[in-house]
Amino acid sequence: MNAADLGLPVDVPSTALFTDQYELTMLQAALRAGTADRRSVFEVFTRRLPEGRRYGVLAGVGRVLDAVENFRFDPAVLGFLRERGIVDEPTLEWLARYRFSGDIWGYPEGEVYFPGSPVLRVEGSFAECVLLETVILSILNHDSAIAAAASRMSAAAGGRRLIEMGARRTHELAAVAASRAAYVGGFDSTSDLAAGFRYGIPTVGTSAHAFTLLHDSERDAFRAQVETLGRGTTLLVDTYDVAEAVRTAVEIAGPELGAVRIDSGDLLLVAHRVRAQLDELGARDTRIVVTSDLDEYAIASLAAAPVDAYGVGTQLVTGSGHPTCSMVYKLVARAASADLKAPLVPVAKKSVGGKASVGGRKWAARRPDAYGVAEAEVLGTGPVPPELADHQLLVELVKGGGVVGREPLEAARSRHIAALGALPMSAIQLSRGEPVLPTEYL
Numbered sequence: 181m182n183a184a185d186l187g188l189p190v191d192v193p194s195t196a197l198f199t200d201q202y203e204l205t206m207l208q209a210a211l212r213a214g215t216a217d218r219r220s221v222f223e224v225f226t227r228r229l230p231e232g233r234r235y236g237v238l239a240g241v242g243r244v245l246d247a248v249e250n251f252r253f254d255p256a257v258l259g260f261l262r263e264r265g266i267v268d269e270p271t272l273e274w275l276a277r278y279r280f281s282g283d284i285w286g287y288p289e290g291e292v293y294f295p296g297s298p299v300l301r302v303e304g305s306f307a308e309c310v311l312l313e314t315v316i317l318s319i320l321n322h323d324s325a326i327a328a329a330a331s332r333m334s335a336a337a338g339g340r341r342l343i344e345m346g347a348r349r350t351h352e353l354a355a356v357a358a359s360r361a362a363y364v365g366g367f368d369s370t371s372d373l374a375a376g377f378r379y380g381i382p383t384v385g386t387s388a389h390a391f392t393l394l395h396d397s398e399r400d401a402f403r404a405q406v407e408t409l410g411r412g413t414t415l416l417v418d419t420y421d422v423a424e425a426v427r428t429a430v431e432i433a434g435p436e437l438g439a440v441r442i443d444s445g446d447l448l449l450v451a452h453r454v455r456a457q458l459d460e461l462g463a464r465d466t467r468i469v470v471t472s473d474l475d476e477y478a479i480a481s482l483a484a485a486p487v488d489a490y491g492v493g494t495q496l497v498t499g500s501g502h503p504t505c506s507m508v509y510k511l512v513a514r515a516a517s518a519d520l521k522a523p524l525v526p527v528a529k530k531s532v533g534g535k536a537s538v539g540g541r542k543w544a545a546r547r548p549d550a551y552g553v554a555e556a557e558v559l560g561t562g563p564v565p566p567e568l569a570d571h572q573l574l575v576e577l578v579k580g581g582g583v584v585g586r587e588p589l590e591a592a593r594s595r596h597i598a599a600l601g602a603l604p605m606s607a608i609q610l611s612r613g614e615p616v617l618p619t620e621y622l
Contacts, residue, residue: 195247196257196278199314201266207307208271216307217518221541224286224300224320224509226293227534230328230502232612235603237331237596238299239361240323241289245583247315248280280308284578287544288585290327290364290596291573292603294557296619298542299507301574305518306511313509321507322354323361325499329476330365331600332500333492335608336480337366341489343384344370345471346497358497364592367496379589389443392419402432412438414469417454418445426454430461439467439488447472448485455486475500480610513541526561538621545571546602546617554602560622 210216229236253261253275261267261275282304293299300316302309334342344362347355352374359375369382376383387405395401402415402425411433417425417440429437440458442450447470458466467488475495482490495501510529515522526539540561545568549555558568577585600607607616 194252194254194257195250195315196253196275196311197260198247198318199311203311203313204261204267204271204275206310207274208267210306210310211271211274217305219515219518219520219522219524220304220306220309220511221513221524222302222309222313222509223298223512223542224302224316224507225296225298226505226507228295228506229615230325230499230505233328233332233502234607234609234613234616235328235331235600236293236297236324236505237327237365238287238289238291238293238320238324239327239364239592240319240357241286241300241577242586242589242592243319243323243357243360244300244316245577245586247319248284248312248578249583251278251280251312251315253278274307278308278311279581280304280312280578281581282308282578283576283580284585285574286577286585287573288575288592288595289587290592290594290599292596292599292607294615294617294619296538296559296621297557298544298559298574300577301541302509303541306514310511317507317509319357321504323357323364324505324507325503326358326361326497327365327596328505329496329500329502330362330367331596332476332608332610333474333479333490333496334366335600336476336483336610337490338483340487341369342367343469343489343491344372344375344493344496345491346493347372349494350497355497360589362496363589364596366593366596367492371491381589386414386441387416389416389419392416398425399428399432402429406433410438411436414439414441414467416441416443418443418450422450422454423457426457427461430458430463430466435461435463435465437463437466439469441469441471441491443471447478447487448482451482451485451487476610508537510537512537512539544573545569546573547571548602552602553604554617555604557617557619558622559619562622565622 258272284302286300344359344367355372356374359370359372360379363381369384371385375381392401415429469489470487471491474492479490513524513526515524528539529537542559543564545558546554547556547558604616
C-alpha cells in the first residue's frame with residue numbers, strides 16, 4: 181500500500197523541497213540554455229562498499245517510489261521559492277507543472293549490490309530527472325545502510341529472533357524508515373508503533389526499568405505486569421538482583437512465563453546462569469531476550485549462549501558504524517535533443533581521487549558458477565550476452581511516470597534472504613575483506 185493513501189501524520193505534503201538548491205538553479209540555467217529537455221540517463225551507484233563490508237543491501241526502493249509520486253511543487257512551495265528568489269518566474273512556471281514522466285529501472289528492494297552496481301536508473305528529460313537526485317540519494321543512502329547492518333546482525337544471530345529497538349536513538353521520522361529497512365534486512369519486529377502502523381511490521385514491547393522502580397517492590401511490579409499482560413509476557417530481570425528476580429518471576433507467572441529480558445552485565449555469563457535457573461525452576465520453555473548496546477560482533481559473541489532473541493537499538497539505526505552507503509547519482513548518458521530516436525551519448529566524470537564514473541546506460545547481471553553460486557557482478561552498455569540474459573538484475577519500477585514496481589514489504593524481505601543465500605558463504609563472515617563478488621565491465 182502507498183503510505184500516502186493512509187493519510188498518516190508522518191506524511192509530508194510534498195517531497196519537492198527534499199532537495200539541494202543547486203538542483204533548481206541547474207534547472208533554471210538549462211531551461212534558459214535550451215538543454216533542459218535533452219533525453220538523459222542518470223544512475224545511482226556506490227564506488228566502494230564501507231570498509232570491511234562484503235556486500236551491500238538495497239533498501240528504500242518503495243519509499244523512493246512514494247517520494248517520486250509526491251514530488252509536486254504546490255502553491256506554498258512555489259511561494260517559498262519566489263520569496264527567497266531562488267529561481268526566476270519562468271522556472272517557477274515550469275515547476276508548477278512538474279510531474280515526473282520518465283522511466284525508472286532498478287535493483288528490486290532487498291537485493292544485494294556491489295561497487296558500481298547501477299541500483300537505480302532514472303531516464304527522462306534532464307530537467308525532470310535532475311530534480312530527483314537529492315531525495316533519491318537521501319532515502320537510499322540511509323535505508324541501505326540500515327539494511328546492511330541488519331543483514332550482518334541477522335547472519336550473526338543464526339536464526340534467533342531480532343527486535344529493532346532504536347527509535348529513541350535517532351530522528352523520529354528516521355526511526356520509522358530505519359524500522360522498515362531493518363525488517364528488509366532480516367529483523368523480525370520493532371518496538372516503534374509508527375513503523376507498525378505505517379508498514380505493518382510486527383511490534384513488540386512490555387516494560388522498562390521505570391515500571392519496576394515505580395512499585396514498592398519488584399514482586400509488586402511483576403505481579404502487576406503479569407495480571408495485566410498475561411503469563412506469556414516478558415519480564416525485565418536486571419533492575420536489582422538477577423537471580424532473585426528470576427525466582428520471583430517464575431513464582432508469579434509459573435512455568436508459563438513467556439520470557440525474561442537481560443539488559444546489563446556480562447550477557448554471556450548471565451544468560452547461562454539464567455537459563456540454568458529457569459530450567460531448575462521448571463520454566464524450561466521461558467525464553468531469554470538480551471539487549472544492551474548490541475552490534476553484529478556482540479551478537480556473534482553470544483552464539484554459544486542460551487539466548488532466544490536480541491534487541492538492538494543504537495548500532496542498528498546508525499548503520500553499525502557506517503550510517504551511509506556513499507551512493508551517488510550521476511549522469512551517464514544524454515542525447516542532443518528530446519527526440520526518443522536521438523542517439524544517447526555516454527558521458528562520464530573524469531576525476532582524480534577515485535571519483536571518476538563510467539559512462540553509458542548500463543545493464544547488470546549476476547553470473548553464477550556451475551553450482552548456481554554467484555561469482556561476479558557483470559555490467560555492460562552493449563548487448564546482453566545470451567548466457568546472462570536470465571540473470572539480469574534491473575526491473576522496471578516506473579513507466580511513463582506511473583509506478584509499476586510497487587510490492588509488499590514482505591517481498592523485499594524474502595528477496596534478501598534468497599539473494600544472500602545465492603552468494604558465496606564467505607559473504608556472511610564478519611571478518612574484514614574485499615567485496616565477496618568482483619565487478620566486471622563488458
